[in-house]
Amino acid sequence: MAWETVLLFLIVCAGTSGELCVTRAMKTIGEVHDFRPSSLLRVMLRAIQVPWMWLGIALMAVAFFSLLGALSMENVSFVVPVTALSYAAGALGGQVFLGERVSRRRWLGVLLVCIGVTLVFLGRK
Amino acid sequence: MTSSAGLHLKTFALIFLMILFGPLGNVSLSKGMKTIGAISLHQPADLLRVGTQVLTSPFIWLGILLQLMFFVAYLLVLSWADYSFVQPAGSFAYAVVALWAYFLLHEPISPVRWAGVGVICLGVLIVGHTSPRTTEQK
Numbered sequence: 001m002a003w004e005t006v007l008l009f010l011i012v013c014a015g016t017s018g019e020l021c022v023t024r025a026m027k028t029i030g031e032v033h034d035f036r037p038s039s040l041l042r043v044m045l046r047a048i049q050v051p052w053m054w055l056g057i058a059l060m061a062v063a064f065f066s067l068l069g070a071l072s073m074e075n076v077s078f079v080v081p082v083t084a085l086s087y088a089a090g091a092l093g094g095q096v097f098l099g100e101r102v103s104r105r106r107w108l109g110v111l112l113v114c115i116g117v118t119l120v121f122l123g124r125k
Numbered sequence: 126m127t128s129s130a131g132l133h134l135k136t137f138a139l140i141f142l143m144i145l146f147g148p149l150g151n152v153s154l155s156k157g158m159k160t161i162g163a164i165s166l167h168q169p170a171d172l173l174r175v176g177t178q179v180l181t182s183p184f185i186w187l188g189i190l191l192q193l194m195f196f197v198a199y200l201l202v203l204s205w206a207d208y209s210f211v212q213p214a215g216s217f218a219y220a221v222v223a224l225w226a227y228f229l230l231h232e233p234i235s236p237v238r239w240a241g242v243g244v245i246c247l248g249v250l251i252v253g254h255t256s257p258r259t260t261e262q263k
Binding site for chain 2: 069
């Protein structure tokens with residue numbers, strides 16, 4: 001049980017932090033307008049020179065292996081719904097670290113996700 | 126620009142592929158890890174043993190392939206469709222994971238858990254129906 005909690009925590013927190021880092025890296029590059037393969041390749045080459053990108057990729061790798069660990073102990077119909085908590089972590093992280101404004105409507109959605117995850121925990125048997 | 130009907134068809138086809146591949150990938154990863162069994166790490170050698178088991182499991186590789194296909198479909202559809210349209214559509218993935226888990230892996234799912242999954246879908250749907258950009262572009 002203790003291990004599971006740690007793994008679920010890592011899936012949500014490392015996954016969301018990873019996405020926040022990748023977002024930050026991509027925002028320093030700027031909006032992509034040109035979707036030709038050669039231009040996309042150039043965007044990728046620039047992206048991997050941003051340290052935030054590597055931190056993000058490392059964190060997302062931690063989240064992936066934590067997911068594998070959690071799936072070895074728990075049912076997928078339990079693990080995947082719980083990972084929806086990333087919407088809560090993402091809203092919080094987006095506001096605190098990226099200066100995004102999170103609307104009341106979005107917080108309402110996050111609240112519903114949290115209620116849903118609680119129900120999934122309660123219906124564990 | 127293609128016709129509006131064609132664009133709609135293309136968008137829905139790719140969202141359908143996302144909802145098909147993503148959850149199937151999760152279910153396949155789950156099947157692979159269940160075959161390996163609960164992981165017990167007591168000494169460094171265990172990590173190597175488990176790592177080998179994971180990397181030689183066909184279900185894990187199938188799962189990774191399916192997730193990769195999900196990701197490609199996701200990136201492609203985002204190249205023309207709005208994120209605020211695609212993201213809530215992806216909320217159905219949570220219900221689909223539960224359905225696959227029930228029918229393919231025969232996981233027992235209590236009514237309370239079904240209700241929880243439903244509420245999560247609704248929450249994700251609402252999160253997605255908000256503005257996709259609130260920061261000023263530098």
